[in-house]
Amino acid sequence: xxxxxxxxxxxxxxAIAFLRGGQVWRMRVGPAGAGTxxxxxxxxxxxxxxxxxxxxxxAFERGPCASAxxxxxxxxxxxxxxxxxxxxxxxxxxxxxxxxxxxxGPGPIAWQPVPNVSRSL
Numbered sequence: 001x002x003x004x005x006x007x008x009x010x011x012x013x014x015a016i017a018f019l020r021g022g023q024v025w026r027m028r029v030g031p032a033g034a035g036t037x038x039x040x041x042x043x044x045x046x047x048x049x050x051x052x053x054x055x056x057x058x059a060f061e062r063g064p065c066a067s068a069x070x071x072x073x074x075x076x077x078x079x080x081x082x083x084x085x086x087x088x089x090x091x092x093x094x095x096x097x098x099x100x101x102x103x104x105g106p107g108p109i110a111w112q113p114v115p116n117v118s119r120s121l
Contacts, residue, residue, distance in 0.1 A: 004038075006048055006108075010055045015081070017041070017049035017058050024049045024060050026081065041083030050109040056081055059089065059109050076109060 004018035004025065015028045020038070024046035027038040041049075046060040058081055063074025079086040 008049050008051055008058075010051045010081070011053060012055055015055075017051060017060075019047055019049065022046070024058065024083075026058070026083070039083070041079065042086070046077075048109050051081070052078075058083075061109060 004020045006019040008017045010016065013029065015026055017024060017026050019025070022045050023040055024042040025038045025040050028036050030036050041058070042060070042062075044062065046062050049058050049060045051058055057078050059076055059078045061074045061076055076089045077086050078089050
């Protein structure tokens with residue numbers, strides 16, 4: 001994984017998602033010397049990839065956050081582990097407009113089950 005950062009191991013340990021060149025990539029992990037290849041999953045940018053607990057999806061951040069000092073309104077998206085069907089899970093601006101004091105900045109994403117919660121964006 002030369003040149004990658006913000007790495008996240010799949011729950012099974014069989015793959016790793018990471019950031020390279022401002023895009024989210026995935027690489028299967030095999031025996032030493034197996035010659036695994038990285039696959040680019042995003043084309044419009046991304047950061048902080050995080051695997052779902054069952055390993056079938058990857059969440060990532062996309063937005064104008066360049067550093068912790070910037071004002072930002074990132075969107076958290078999810079996509080299948082293959083990179084298909086990216087969709088917005090929620091945006092920080094939508095949550096902030098609800099007046100509940102939630103704020104976001106660049107940083108790792110953590111999956112947490114929240115039963116029966118529905119918010120429109």
